[in-house]
Amino acid sequence: MFRITKEFHFSASHQLKSLPPEHQCARLHGHNYVVEVELSAETLNEHGFVRDYHELAPLKHYIDETFDHRHLNEVLGHDRVTAECLARHFYEWCKARLPETTAVRVSETAKTWAEYRP
Template sequence: MTRQRNPGVAGEFTVSRTFTFSASHELRELPPGHKCRRNHGHNYTVTAVAHVCDGGTGDLAALGSYLDATFEHQLINERIPFHPTCELLARHLAEWFTANIDSAVLASIVVSETPATAAHCDGATLEVTISKTFVSAYGEVTVLLEADDLDEAGFITDFGDLSPFAACLRDPAATERLCGAGPAIVVHLARWFGGSIEPKIRARLRSLRMVSGSTTSSWERGDVA
């Protein structure tokens, strides 16, 4: 668990705690033949970030107890009344946190099924976004994607084909062109994603971050490109 004082707000701090559990699920809303329709398991990671004030302790242990009792080594389909995608699970946990933990105000819940993909749920708005991380020759690139809404099946993590973006990041010719851009490489990547990927998927790029050695560069939608 980590704590960080909020500057300028007397007596308020932010607390972050990460929990893990192992469970299986079946994404039965996926097309027949899709491998994720079958029973398969993940080592889930859940990170909660919350604001604490007015003398609160910021104890988030109740969330860990709920995860252990409800999901640990269980078939998630049998434990919840909705399609068990990472996105809908993140929203469910955000709603559970708000209803059951009164020692802190939820800022966000992040649920990861794999190191490369995570669902983020905003504690105030319950808006869900998805992050996906790619390895490239010039650093680790993470995109944060938003969609208009969640349907009853969630995004099912298959809201679109991102393989052309992954291929671009592996392309030696593209690498040579982009490496000369320095930190502004994130702007070029965001432009390429917006022009080549967004029109073909059911999501929009919210932000893009690249970590290369000791340098982190980021682009946010609304930035001047």
């Protein structure tokens, strides 16, 4: 199995309103997010790629236009905007356009990652 990954970055705010008010994440706060998409294939295409990295440009555009410097609760229309939920959201968006998508990881900090891999 061949596997490639590409990383994307954006900054945004969110609020986890279902948490107790004294929890730090219940307050409005922001992160510098890192999104890593993974694509896999058993064979390479005629150019020797799983997928040309340039073909992931629509994901960069989607992230930049829809998520960067936005309030994620408003973007996604709910109050449970966790790294886990974002990983699934980006996975589903990618899978619909890039069938080789096998996983998406989202980081809110340099030490934490959430991954969605069906």
